[in-house]
Amino acid sequence: MTGSGQTETSVIELLTGGWRAQLARVGVELRIPDLLTAADRTVAELSTRTAVPQDLMYRLMRGLDSIGIAERLPYELGRITEAGATYTLGPLGVHLVDAPGSMRDACLLYGGEFHSAWGNAPAAFGSGSTGFEATYGTELIPYLAANPPAAKRFQSALAATSFYFDLLADALEVPVHGVVVDIAGGSGALLARVLQARPRARGVLTDLPHMVAIADGTFVDAGLTERVTTMPLDLFSGRLPQDADTYVLSRVLGDWSNEECERILTNIKVSMGHESRLWIVERLTRDDGSAPLATLWDLHLHVINGGRQRSIREYQRLAKECGLEIVEDKRLPADNAALALRLR
Numbered sequence: 449m450t451g452s453g454q455t456e457t458s459v460i461e462l463l464t465g466g467w468r469a470q471l472a473r474v475g476v477e478l479r480i481p482d483l484l485t486a487a488d489r490t491v492a493e494l495s496t497r498t499a500v501p502q503d504l505m506y507r508l509m510r511g512l513d514s515i516g517i518a519e520r521l522p523y524e525l526g527r528i529t530e531a532g533a534t535y536t537l538g539p540l541g542v543h544l545v546d547a548p549g550s551m552r553d554a555c556l557l558y559g560g561e562f563h564s565a566w567g568n569a570p571a572a573f574g575s576g577s578t579g580f581e582a583t584y585g586t587e588l589i590p591y592l593a594a595n596p597p598a599a600k601r602f603q604s605a606l607a608a609t610s611f612y613f614d615l616l617a618d619a620l621e622v623p624v625h626g627v628v629v630d631i632a633g634g635s636g637a638l639l640a641r642v643l644q645a646r647p648r649a650r651g652v653l654t655d656l657p658h659m660v661a662i663a664d665g666t667f668v669d670a671g672l673t674e675r676v677t678t679m680p681l682d683l684f685s686g687r688l689p690q691d692a693d694t695y696v697l698s699r700v701l702g703d704w705s706n707e708e709c710e711r712i713l714t715n716i717k718v719s720m721g722h723e724s725r726l727w728i729v730e731r732l733t734r735d736d737g738s739a740p741l742a743t744l745w746d747l748h749l750h751v752i753n754g755g756r757q758r759s760i761r762e763y764q765r766l767a768k769e770c771g772l773e774i775v776e777d778k779r780l781p782a783d784n785a786a787l788a789l790r791l792r
């Protein structure tokens with residue numbers, strides 16, 4: 449004991465971190481942020497609308513208040529009954545409302561499939577299986593391909609954690625009339641932003657067939673169908689458009705081992721011309737503790753699909769192995785970076 453119990457309290461906060469994520473998930477599943485967006489509400493009203501008994505709803509709302517999802521309106525203790533306690537949307541609840549750009553799906557995915565997979569994290573550090581496979585009996589990508597609502601949640605979670613995409617779209621150097629190929633481009637959120645910022649550029653998005661269907665919807669919504677082509681294409685062997693100005697590989701290499709990354713990069717290299725640039729977008733690890741999100745994501749990727757995050761040195765080595773070299777290194781928020789590669 450330290451006397452003050454400060455470090456013990458910190459350990460308890462650490463151990464109960466997962467409870468907070470689950471509490472947020474319960475709130476989101478009951479649509480509490482949506483109910484509070486429409487109006488401030490009493491516990492009695494929330495209880496009627498969610499069918500959660502009133503006394504339990506009071507305790508739940510107190511919990512959601514403690515994590516910033518709801519906020520109790522000023523009250524005088526003793527004068528208002530529990531049923532009459534009134535809540536408004538809290539500062540974090542704002543991001544969990546069911547609306548475009550919301551982190552609602554991220555909350556459901558992290559609190560659902562990813563939480564369950566982390567429940568089997570020890571398997572990923574011993575048995576050779578991933579936590580995801582130990583939980584669901586299949587790997588993440590086939591699971592998503594067979595489960596359209598989960599695939600949609602996955603893409604929406606990626607989109608909601610892409611708050612730096614506007615900065616990234618500016619950072620990518622695309623000629624005015626350039627062609628941008630977004631390889632394994634997922635929902636199309638990044639390519640849409642790149643093309644919106646460059647009205648004369650054209651784009652190609654490749655991904656697995658179930659993802660291409662989702663990306664098609666993004667380009668229709670963004671009014672970009674005239675300037676974009678989508679193609680189902682395997683990362684490892686698919687023939688990419690030849691000699692494009694810009695190829696983008698955003699949040700893809702982190703899912704794969706070094707050997708698989710070499711196969712992916714070699715396949716892209718075959719299509720690159722001497723003026724082409726390949727932009728790799730990933731979190732960069734650092735050994736000095738200054739990139740905590742990259743450190744955590746490195747382990748998350750390992751538990752979920754056996755992937756990893758890498759340091760700048762590891763990317764330099766990978767690039768060299770594949771006959772490429774890094775010519776630009778632009779740092780982005782949340783430990784992310786955009787690295788431009790060209791043929792050596």
Ligand SMILES: C[S@@+](CC[C@H](N)C(=O)[O-])C[C@H]1O[C@@H](n2cnc3c(N)ncnc32)[C@H](O)[C@@H]1O
Pocket residue numbers: 589606607631632633634635638654655656659681682683684697698699700703
């Ligand atoms: C983490 S997501 C990144 C999506 C997007 N680039 C972004 O930054 O939002 C990885 C993407 O790789 C795609 N993918 C996985 N395996 C693939 C393969 N063998 N061929 C093509 N795409 C693949 C997935 O469908 C998914 O869209």
